[in-house]
């Protein structure tokens with residue numbers, strides 16, 4: 001199903017299904033998604049591209065789109081910083097449950113209904129694109145979304161859609177990296193992160209410039 005979910009409907013549904021809170025945070029601070037598409041990370045708020053997106057989102061009359069918003073942590077931060085009365089933030093996600101949690105969090109924080117529009121659907125399908133006005137966004141953010149089943153064709157379609165959706169001079173902000181592929185238990189992720197940090201700070205790199213990051217060693221027969 002694709003389309004906007006009204007704020008009152010989202011609140012009613014969130015209450016009836018008990019999606020009223022963010023899930024319990026993992027040891028690394030992330031909130032596991034309900035559809036096993038990684039975790040929403042509060043740490044992304046410090047990233048340059050997210051900071052730039054936020055600075056645009058709080059301007060008067062700003063219209064911004066967050067693709068693969070997850071639980072809407074960036075939107076919640078925009079609301080916390082104080083979005084303009086005439087600003088509009090569209091949080092788009094594949095999974096309705098994430099948007100219900102976002103609605104519940106916004107409600108608890110006393111956000112103005114309509115300040116953050118909740119759009120359920122898969123980007124860049126026609127159903128989703130039909131909901132979005134061409135040349136209407138000052139900024140689009142896609143943070144850590146592109147590795148989830150995006151084929152080459154989907155990526156090309158996504159970038160062409162971004163071009164159509166942005167206003168002239170609008171800004172596209174992408175983070176196309178992830179520190180894990182697929183469903184990766186959070187304890188294992190923390191352990192791997194520690195191994196990689198240790199490796200990067202060790203002398204191994206200076207003495208063996210060809211040394212591989214732990215977990216990224218080439219497998220025999222593959223290049």
Ligand SMILES: C[S@@+](CC[C@H](N)C(=O)[O-])C[C@H]1O[C@@H](n2cnc3c(N)ncnc32)[C@H](O)[C@@H]1O
Nearest residue numbers: 037038039040041068070093094122123143144
């Ligand atoms: C790893 S989370 C990232 C959440 C947040 N953007 C961040 O950086 O913390 C990926 C999110 O993208 C959503 N997603 C994946 N593919 C999508 C698609 N084709 N269209 C819309 N959302 C998608 C998932 O449902 C999930 O909530």
